[in-house]
Amino acid sequence: MKIQVLTFAICFATLFANGCASNGSAFGLASNSVQNKPSVQFSIARAHEQEGNLGAALQTYEAMYQADSANASVCHRIGVTKLRMGEISEGITYLMEADALDPNSAEITGDIGYAHIQQGDFELAEQFLRDSLNINPSNKRNVSNLAMAVGYQGKMEECYTVYRTVMTDAEANANLGFIHSQRGETDRSIELYSKALDQDPSLKSAGEALVQMVDINQKVQIAKRSMPQSKVQLASDSYYE
Secondary structure, three states, rough: OOOOOOOOOOOOOOOOOOOOOOOOOOOOOOOOOOOOOHHHHHHHHHHHHHHHOHHHHHHHHHHHHHHOOOOOHHHHHHHHHHHOOOHHHHHHHHHHHHHHHHHOOHHHHHHHHHHHHHHHHHHHHHHHHHHHHHHHHHOOOHHHHHHHHHHHHHHHHHHHHHHOOOOOOHHHHHHHHHHHOOOOHHHHHHHHHHHHHOOOOOOHHHHHHHHHHHHHHHHHHHHHHHHHOOOOOOOOOOOOO
């Protein structure tokens, strides 16, 4: 099932475990590749990528790809870079190519799962993320992303259980609050952010998220109150004559 996510604010998804997509290690994306790295060029491209200079990074990666299209690491980074540039379908194509070249990489398989989260195909994302954890069960980033994929499908108990394997109770509730917010379930989101702060008052990100969700909820309520009441025109008896 695909859902339309809210576009408010910050990168709160798995922010308690992994950071934000705009930083270069998006909450689903691996930060490193594992094989066949062309030392100098690859390092230069990675530096561009980490600095957010995605165009320069992609140009360097593509030059390496032209020289050696069978390099799984290069395919992987092209895929990730394209995801960060919003070119999801093309990114998935390169990630699948990387996966074919290196089928035992939990990082590549996990990034394919994350790409499908970005695309809104949460069931397929779940499949790839479970595959990645079969390869490496200890990859916390992929565990967090699996929880997200499960949560977006509405399986909240399982989502919470998966989160708890890699984070505290407070952090799990905060992340669950984020998922409810993205599903448009603002009241439940506020409840969970509040619960997370009761459990851990030092959880600054949960506090910031709670403030935003309360503000959004208030604006929604004001908008609803300002909407004119719809009037239904009842048919007269003559309509049926």
